[in-house]
Amino acid sequence: MRLRIFTEPQQGASYETLLSVAKATEDLGFDAFFRSDHYLKMGDMSGEPGPTDAWVTLGALARETSRIRLGTLMTAATFRYPGPLAISVAQVDQMSGGRVDFGIGTGWFDAEHTAYGIPFPSLNERFERLEEQLEIVTGLWGTPKGETYSFEGKHYTLADSPALPKPAQAGGPPVLLGGFGAKRTPRLAARFADEFNLPFHKLDDTELAFGRVRTACEEAGRTKPMTYSVAQVVCCGRDEGEYRKRAEAIGRDPESLREEGLAGTPAEIVDKIGKFGELGAECVYLQVLDLDDLNHLELLAFEVLNRL
Structure with a gap:
């Protein structure tokens, strides 16, 4: 079982804070540092000093770390055109020496789109755009050097692209897709994903979602293995008192958090x-909400990671 640290910087974190968490993630033996891709805080958090861009951040962290993998849960397809997105992710993969995992989704938080002037189409259109983006990004990465790539879809058209730059990883970074959708999500995962992630669901729902993706893979005739993973809020204490103190610090009820998270x-x-x-999960993304509490990461490393 691999454990990855997953952060939500839009809730209030500077680049310096993220750097300290990423370095602790590497030093303590975790597998990866991931971050959300959001431009607006949620809930009662201050959100200060303001959002940081996911791929700008990961490009910088690529040069400040040497072992851990780096990625997004999830980049919003509404935020970027697929061609420039393929360039950005390929560049960060090069900068990291091939340590990027590429998580992408439809985008869902309409308020952040309104706040920063980003169009927010219907859910059906967002799924259409996501599918075309997956086709384009993976197509650009997979085009042999010296050849060109073209695509004509409903929302995007590319003509004679040189399909450069290439990522450090042959064929491109692993693609992560996720969500609890019953039809379109499993179909897209079976076609494009190296990893399927279910965030913030209980065991019964996780079993159901994993089963739907397995069925979709079978129906598509897929033979390539799929990695299954989950994302869960994490809050750990050496004893009950320390646990409750940490739960209070992130504004969560200790009892419901026990039921809903790790x-x-x-x-x-x-x-x-x-x-x-x-249930088949090979990787767990630990959503750490208090990014100033590095002692929490140490406890998770010594008392959870080491026991696995």
């Missing part, structure tokens, strides 16, 4: 991770 003592968290593993 929360409690290290033993409780190890046990629940094991249950996700029994």
